[in-house]
Amino acid sequence: MTSLNFSKIYYTKDALNFPLSKKIIRRFADAKLVAVDSPRSLCFRAQKEPQTVSECKKNLFLTTRREGFIEKCPGTKGHLCCNYFVTKNILGCPMDCSYCYLQAYLNIKATTIFVNENDFFAEFEKAAQKALRIGSGEFSDSLIFDEIVDQNKTLIEICSKSPSLLELKTKSANIRKLLNLNHRGKTVIAWSINPQKIIETEERKTSSVYERATAAQAAVEAGYPVAFHFDPIIHFKNWEKEYKKTVDAIFPKIPPGKIAWVSIGALRFYPSLKPIVRERFPRSKILLGEFIRGDDGKFRYLKSIRTEMFKKISGFIRKFGSDIKIYLCMESAPVWRKTFGRTPEKIKNLDLIFR
Numbered sequence: 001m002t003s004l005n006f007s008k009i010y011y012t013k014d015a016l017n018f019p020l021s022k023k024i025i026r027r028f029a030d031a032k033l034v035a036v037d038s039p040r041s042l043c044f045r046a047q048k049e050p051q052t053v054s055e056c057k058k059n060l061f062l063t064t065r066r067e068g069f070i071e072k073c074p075g076t077k078g079h080l081c082c083n084y085f086v087t088k089n090i091l092g093c094p095m096d097c098s099y100c101y102l103q104a105y106l107n108i109k110a111t112t113i114f115v116n117e118n119d120f121f122a123e124f125e126k127a128a129q130k131a132l133r134i135g136s137g138e139f140s141d142s143l144i145f146d147e148i149v150d151q152n153k154t155l156i157e158i159c160s161k162s163p164s165l166l167e168l169k170t171k172s173a174n175i176r177k178l179l180n181l182n183h184r185g186k187t188v189i190a191w192s193i194n195p196q197k198i199i200e201t202e203e204r205k206t207s208s209v210y211e212r213a214t215a216a217q218a219a220v221e222a223g224y225p226v227a228f229h230f231d232p233i234i235h236f237k238n239w240e241k242e243y244k245k246t247v248d249a250i251f252p253k254i255p256p257g258k259i260a261w262v263s264i265g266a267l268r269f270y271p272s273l274k275p276i277v278r279e280r281f282p283r284s285k286i287l288l289g290e291f292i293r294g295d296d297g298k299f300r301y302l303k304s305i306r307t308e309m310f311k312k313i314s315g316f317i318r319k320f321g322s323d324i325k326i327y328l329c330m331e332s333a334p335v336w337r338k339t340f341g342r343t344p345e346k347i348k349n350l351d352l353i354f355r
């Protein structure tokens with residue numbers, strides 16, 4: 001994984017007096033500072049300017065928002081929902097995965113950090129009283145900014161005293177700051193997983209399978225429950241052999257009782273992502289599969305391909321623990337039935353997630 005580096009820091013004036021802004025500006029002292037009147041002046045249309053997405057990765061935008069730091073994951077039309085809440089304190093990610101939906105979703109020429117963190121913490125604390133599963137890996141990577149932004153410590157502490165569960169989802173191995181915290185088992189550290197071959201071609205600037213597995217092992221030693229997301233799984237030549245190799249590289253290191261859950265989800269994307277991938281990742285293989293367009297407008301592999309992959313990969317995982325909770329991400333009831341014979345509310349332990 002490469003270290004963080006930014007060439008420009010945009011800011012709105014109201015952001016400048018917050019301690020977090022000062023810390024970030026000090027840390028990236030070589031970055032050019034640019035004042036903007038409002039986020040609107042940084043807007044662009046990703047589909048029309050795919051090359052601008054690359055520029056976004058090099059810039060930060062420091063600003064504030066009054067509320068809206070937590071929201072329910074919208075799920076996807078016609079697919080079973082796992083009742084997940086997501087944080088929106090950081091929008092964007094300096095790592096660079098070819099399939100990342102944020103490339104088409106975000107329209108600001110920088111990774112946005114809302115620096116009024118006490119407002120975020122207050123909203124998070126209020127939400128955490130409602131016994132939710134809250135994740136911070138939907139609009140950014142949960143740990144990539146940990147060395148600078150350092151908010152996970154506070155979120156972990158809030159959840160340790162609340163009925164909620166926090167999930168920190170990452171493709172990094174940045175767990176050093178989390179190892180000595182009093183989490184009381186209320187934070188799950190989760191790794192997105194793909195075979196090393198996919199990491200090398202489709203997940204630029206992320207940690208290797210070995211680094212992710214070693215970090216997961218260290219998290220378990222520090223008492224954390226861990227989770228793994230095989231998402232998005234990619235259909236490519238030798239996928240079966242490569243996913244098996246990946247499962248075999250991780251699961252022997254982790255006691256099954258410490259695995260909170262494993263999710264499996266196949267590659268899916270809106271048409272608006274296609275031109276961006278073609279322009280930014282001309283050697284990417286992710287658009288080469290056979291896709292159908294679902295009711296939600298997203299392209300997915302054919303149902304027969306998805307179910308075959310789900311069955312095979314969950315079978316590889318089950319060899320390391322027949323009770324490991326495995327769920328499918330954004331899939332329909334028929335696909336659940338074809339893969340596991342049942343829908344999640346009828347599967348022991350998953351009924352708590354898919355209420």
Ligand code: SF4
Nearest residue numbers: 093095096097100140
């Ligand atoms: S690590 Fe996650 S958020 Fe970051 S670029 Fe990759 S998919 Fe997007």
